[in-house]
Amino acid sequence: GQSLEQPSEVTAVEGAIVQINCTYQTSGFYGLSWYQQHDGGAPTFLSYNALDGLEETGRFSSFLSRSDSYGYLLLQELQMKDSASYFCAVRPSGGYNKLIFGAGTRLAVHP
Amino acid sequence: DTAVSQTPKYLVTQMGNDKSIKCEQNLGHDTMYWYKQDSKKFLKIMFSYNNKELIINETVPNRFSPKSPDKAHLNLHINSLELGDSAVYFCASSQGSKRLSTDTQYFGPGTRLTVL
Numbered sequence: 001g002q003s004l005e006q007p008s009e010v011t012a013v014e015g016a017i018v019q020i021n022c023t024y025q026t027s028g029f030y031g032l033s034w035y036q037q038h039d040g041g042a043p044t045f046l047s048y049n050a051l052d053g054l055e056e057t058g059r060f061s062s063f064l065s066r067s068d069s070y071g072y073l074l075l076q077e078l079q080m081k082d083s084a085s086y087f088c089a090v091r092p093s094g095g096y097n098k099l100i101f102g103a104g105t106r107l108a109v110h111p
Numbered sequence: 112d113t114a115v116s117q118t119p120k121y122l123v124t125q126m127g128n129d130k131s132i133k134c135e136q137n138l139g140h141d142t143m144y145w146y147k148q149d150s151k152k153f154l155k156i157m158f159s160y161n162n163k164e165l166i167i168n169e170t171v172p173n174r175f176s177p178k179s180p181d182k183a184h185l186n187l188h189i190n191s192l193e194l195g196d197s198a199v200y201f202c203a204s205s206q207g208s209k210r211l212s213t214d215t216q217y218f219g220p221g222t223r224l225t226v227l
Contacts, residue, residue: 031213033213033215037152041220041221042201042218042219042220042221043154043201043216043218044218045213045215045216045217048213048215050212050213085152087154091214097142097159097205097207097208097214098144098156098159098167098169099156099216100156101153101154101155103151103152103153104152104153104154106152
């Protein structure tokens, strides 16, 4: 089976950098995704790592290390609008395309 | 213009009733999903269809019955609603890409179901 662990809450100030970690236990997966969800909104795709290393998309970067069963999402130059929940998710291998989500990390950005 | 749409956005009903939620995507995707998000914001997959064929059924009670009339639509019918069914239900779609490619899932706005 698969399980993913993330911190439940993270707090930071505007302009800062924050890292949200995700550790996982899985029997095999294609890649690690990150989704953002604002209160009352839908999850939206942020980033995907199929291979080890860093993927950068603007202010957001995501990292994967399969040997350490670990990934993280890095948010730079934090803005108030980044206050949201962030979910890591794996695509298990060997089957159809479904996502297994972590419990989510609620990020609060303060002035 | 909306990529994935769901109706209704809110649904308030009594225990024991039967209700349906509809979902449509205009992205031309082959695969559609239903997810349930509980009060603790935990997102769990329920069903997935690929080209109208059921491919994932994650041990959901058989009171829940998905139906896909065509690959752009995926509906969810729930019989004999229970208090524990209260949640936000999200529809999503993806191309259904294989292996290492991202296969981004696009989520609808959600349907907040409250069972009284």
